[in-house]
Amino acid sequence: GEDVEQSLFLSVREGDSSVINCTYTDSSSTYLYWYKQEPGAGLQLLTYIFSNMDMKQDQRLTVLLNKKDKHLSLRIADTQTGDSAIYFCAEISGNTGKLIFGQGTTLQVKP
Amino acid sequence: DAMVIQNPRYQVTQFGKPVTLSCSQTLNHNVMYWYQQKSSQAPKLLFHYYDKDFNNEADTPDNFQSRRPNTSFCFLDIRSPGLGDAAMYLCATSGDRRAFFGQGTRLTVV
Numbered sequence: 001g002e003d004v005e006q007s008l009f010l011s012v013r014e015g016d017s018s019v020i021n022c023t024y025t026d027s028s029s030t031y032l033y034w035y036k037q038e039p040g041a042g043l044q045l046l047t048y049i050f051s052n053m054d055m056k057q058d059q060r061l062t063v064l065l066n067k068k069d070k071h072l073s074l075r076i077a078d079t080q081t082g083d084s085a086i087y088f089c090a091e092i093s094g095n096t097g098k099l100i101f102g103q104g105t106t107l108q109v110k111p
Numbered sequence: 112d113a114m115v116i117q118n119p120r121y122q123v124t125q126f127g128k129p130v131t132l133s134c135s136q137t138l139n140h141n142v143m144y145w146y147q148q149k150s151s152q153a154p155k156l157l158f159h160y161y162d163k164d165f166n167n168e169a170d171t172p173d174n175f176q177s178r179r180p181n182t183s184f185c186f187l188d189i190r191s192p193g194l195g196d197a198a199m200y201l202c203a204t205s206g207d208r209r210a211f212f213g214q215g216t217r218l219t220v221v
Contacts, residue, residue, distance in 0.1 A: 033210060042201060042214040043154070088153060092205060097161055099144055099203060099210050101153040 006089055006102035013110050018076040020105045022089030025070060029091040032065065034074045037086045037104070046074070046087075076107075084109045114138050117202050117213035124192050124220055132187040132200050132216045140206030143185045145177060148199045148215070160185065192220045 003025040012018045024032070029051055035043040049056045049063045049072070056063045062075040076083055089102040115136050124130040136143065141162045146154035157171045160179045174196070176188040189196055197220045202213045 031209075035212070042199075043203075043212040045209065045211060048209055086151070090210070092210065096166075097142055097205075098156060098159060098166075099205060100156070103153045104151070106151075 004089055004091060004100050004102035006105045008103060009106050009108070011108040011110065012079050014079060014081055016079055018079045018083070018107055020074045020087050020089075020107065022072040022102050023070055024072065024089075024091050026091060026093050026095070026100070027070070028094030030094045031092045032072050033090040034061075034063065035088040035090060037088065043088065079109050081109045081111060083107060115202060115204055115211050115213040117216050119216060120214060122216055122218050124218065126193065126220055127191045130189050130192055130218070132218070134185045134187075134202030134213055135183050136204045137183070138204055138206060138211065139182060140204035141182065142205045143179060144203040144205070145185070145187050146201040146203065148201055154201055157187070192218070194220050196220055
């Protein structure tokens with residue numbers, strides 16, 4: 001089946017690193033994504049990783065993928081108050097083509 | 112430049128009055144999705160198209176229908192909106208290794 005799980009809440013201090021974790025069950029996943037959603041806004045694609053990659057870095061963002069454990073993480077370096085939002089992990093199933101979301105992690109950044 | 116465009120951004124409809132939400136894309140992606148998102152929850156997949164091939168989720172109510180007349184456009188029809196259908200409706204496309212979302216239509220039912 002297709003299931004994506006995330007922890008619901010993370011609180012960090014400004015300037016610290018944030019690590020948001022995600023696990024998934026679909027072994028046919030092809031692409032995995034991180035989206036950011038600010039209050040009242042749509043979903044903003046932050047980054048994505050192909051399932052045959054282990055790591056992807058994009059400025060302050062680092063995505064790590066452990067395909068064996070079906071674990072995905074998003075690290076935000078030097079977290080800023082503007083990073084406060086809900087972060088959704090999502091995967092595209094290779095079998096069904098569906099884009100499936102986790103429950104979202106609310107990131108709170110304290111000054 | 113916006114690549115997935117949803118209209119309108121805000122829609123108010125009366126209880127039981129049919130409403131149509133629209134989505135267009137300039138990416139020429141062959142997969143399009145409709146999601147319903149309620150406050151602070153994950154987007155819930157209603158249906159998706161692979162080209163003209165329509166895929167309905169098992170728990171999507173019959174009250175929700177969709178049309179995709181061509182690659183660029185996709186519509187969500189809510190035949191008889193109830194108060195519980197008030198939500199943000201998100202359209203997305205995928206292709207070329209990425210999935211993109213529109214800004215969403217916030218539906219209010221009065």
